[in-house]
Amino acid sequence: MKKITSYCRITDHQVILNGKKLEIAFSGDPGSSRLTEIYRYLDVGYPKFHKMDNLSKAGFLASEMVLGSLNYDRETPDGSTSVVFANKSASLDDDKRFQETIKPDNYYPSPAVFVYTLPNIVTGEVAIRNKILGETSFFILEDFDAEKMHIFIEWAFSSPGISRVLCGWTEYLDGHCDVLVMMMEKESSNGMDYNILNINQLY
Amino acid sequence: MIFKLSDNIISSLGFTTNANYNAVLEGKSGIAPGKDATGNAIAVSRIDPDKMEENFRNTFKTKKIYTLPEQAMLLSAHIAMKEAGIKASSERTCFVLSSTKGNIHLLGLSSHDFGENRIHLWHTAGLLAGFFGNPNIPVTVSNACISGACAQIAAIHLLEQDTYDHVVVTGMDLAPDFIVSGFQSFKSLDEERCRPFDARRKGLNLGEAAATIVYGKEKRKGISLISGSIRNDANHISGPSRTGEGLYRALQTTLGNVPASDIGFISAHGTATPYNDQMEAVAFSRAGLGSTPVFSLKAQFGHTLGAAGILESVIATKALEQGLVLPSAGYEEPGIEGAINVSTTLSKTDKRFCLKTLSGFGGCNAVLLFENAL
Known part of the structure; x- marks a missing residue:
């Protein structure tokens, strides 16, 4: 039976991993520095993190916590896991940053900023970090919608050889973070039942 | 397995599938000299905005204002659906939008009358379904350059779900300064017409297009x-x-x-x-x-x-x-x-x-x- 075997929720004011609030002493206002504070708290040690845009940082951190809690083996190439994320604002947070670099009087576009003007880059970052060779997909919805997300997850499970789907809502815009990342496993005896009601409750 | 009922392409080579396909057979290319935001030469395939506007106004008797990418998307979907003879407003029809940057050009305007939601892809997809009176929430995929394939894979799933009889898959992207300057910063643009798989290939050309395929689940030739x-x-x-x-x-x-x-x-x-x-x-x-x-x-x-x-x-x-x-x-x-x-x-x-x-x-x-x- 399919189960939700781990989940992580990141909002502006708190981080919750499998129902437990992490005791992170945030300083200052919500914003991108909070993501760095979470990174330090977790002691991740992945310098590429600092190059990421905020959307990728947020999705990456939640994925780190979910996979970490499952003792996921990130060294062995894994063709049986897929990553399916969705959000409302796509990459608008980084789009705005890039737009600032292409003003006629101040023109200095950088590939390091431009590459993140695609929302699916966060799924690539998670795949690279964890050697995930399954599907990576990104969908846009007007608002968090557990029913639709449940459908997208089912689609990912229907692809041959896929037994786990790391999925969730990864929204980041103008300093506000709204993330829920969950691991869905096809055959598991542990965890919560995988259904729309439970996805809604975790959000 | 799903079945193609009809299709359409809107590009610099024409506004119908046949015009585009025949241009390919005749060895034509839509890629022409253009300029980037700072006046440098680029090679790009652009949809003529005047032709687009004219075709749009001749087809739809609406007074509302639509952006160029929206016009291309709506006209492409309309032409394909008309050929397929399907009912766009049916609850048994679902729309799928594939786009990487949609209305991103709005971000570069100092002011506009389109409202702050217009830049969002969910809004563009909603506009696509809503324009044709469709009641369902459309599926919006944004998976970089593979989006158009993801959208068709979504169509397979949607039609297998038994909720829908027809799925309209529309893809759209233009080449505004935002995208041109980004690819330029990567140094991945060829200033001349590109040469895929050739020894002298040195980069890509950007192109503007909208394209649609209407799929159904009824077996057909x-x-x-x-x-x-x-x-x-x-x-x-x-x-x-x-x-x-x-x-x-x-x-x-x-x-x-x-x-x-x-x-x-x-x-x-x-x-x-x-x-x-x-x-x-x-x-x-x-x-x-x-x-x-x-x-x-x-x-x-x-x-x-x-x-x-x-x-x-x-x-x-x-x-x-x-x-x-x-x-x-x-x-x-x-x-x-x-x-x-x-x-x-x-x-x-x-x-x-x-x-x-x-x-x-x-x-x-x-x-x-x-x-x-x-």
């Missing part, structure tokens, strides 16, 4: 989409894998039990960047497709981003229906290591299957398998 899959390289966010791992895996998964020898041709991604084209050759060879004819359509249309997977599927399946393998435009001198059979002339095939492949930023790869049923 002609083109069907049998399967499709998406796999990641887990290698680099902006560089293709040297081993073609994700594309190889997507090819294997999509082919399933269909032997490589049954594939008439591959409509490749073929962007004409040095690394992409080489990566594709490695993946094709690993999948036993080293001798299968391969062509790219990027030297005719440019890289149309979110529209590419749909536009190129339309042209490829049209060729499959006619038993033709298209020549790969811009290709003269072999420039790929390893086994790859780049198509150099218009030739015939009696095989019933073809593949469409795409790869994109974020390390994602997608493959679609089409069949022409007699």
Whole structure:
């Protein structure tokens, strides 16, 4: 039976991993520095993190916590896991940053900023970090919608050889973070039942 | 398996599938000299905004104002749905939008009257469904350059769900300063017409397009989409894998039990960047497709981003229906290591299957398998 075997929720004011609030002493206002504070708290040690845009940082951190809690083996190439994320604002947070670099009087576009003007880059970052060779997909919805997300997850499970789907809502815009990342496993005896009601409750 | 009812392409080469397909057969290209935001020369395939506006106003008697990408998207969907004869407003019809940047040009305007939601892709998709009176929440995929394949894979799932009879898959992307300057910063643009798979290839051209395919689940003769899959390289966010791992895996998964020898041709991604084209050759060879004819359509249309997977599927399946393998435009001198059979002339095939492949930023790869049923 399919189960939700781990989940992580990141909002502006708190981080919750499998129902437990992490005791992170945030300083200052919500914003991108909070993501760095979470990174330090977790002691991740992945310098590429600092190059990421905020959307990728947020999705990456939640994925780190979910996979970490499952003792996921990130060294062995894994063709049986897929990553399916969705959000409302796509990459608008980084789009705005890039737009600032292409003003006629101040023109200095950088590939390091431009590459993140695609929302699916966060799924690539998670795949690279964890050697995930399954599907990576990104969908846009007007608002968090557990029913639709449940459908997208089912689609990912229907692809041959896929037994786990790391999925969730990864929204980041103008300093506000709204993330829920969950691991869905096809055959598991542990965890919560995988259904729309439970996805809604975790959000 | 789902069945193609109709299609449309809007590009610099024309506003109908036939106009675009015939232009390809005649060896035409929509790529022309253009300028970037700072006045530098680029080569780009642009939709003429005046022609677009005129066609839009002649087709729809609306006084409302739509952006250029919206006009292209709406007109493309309209033409395809009209040909299919389906009811757009039916609750048994669902829309799927494929776009990477949609209305991103609005971000560069100091002010506009479109409201703050207009830049969002969910709004663009809602506008597509709403314009035609459709009651369902559309599916919006934004998976970089493979979006057009992802949208068609979504169509397979939607039609298998038994909730819908018809799915309208529309892809759209233009080439505003935002996108041009980004690709320029990557130094991945060729100032001249691009040369996919050629020894002298040095980068891609951007292209503007909207393209639509209407799919149904009722068995019929002609083109069907049998399967499709998406796999990641887990290698680099902006560089293709040297081993073609994700594309190889997507090819294997999509082919399933269909032997490589049954594939008439591959409509490749073929962007004409040095690394992409080489990566594709490695993946094709690993999948036993080293001798299968391969062509790219990027030297005719440019890289149309979110529209590419749909536009190129339309042209490829049209060729499959006619038993033709298209020549790969811009290709003269072999420039790929390893086994790859780049198509150099218009030739015939009696095989019933073809593949469409795409790869994109974020390390994602997608493959679609089409069949022409007699």
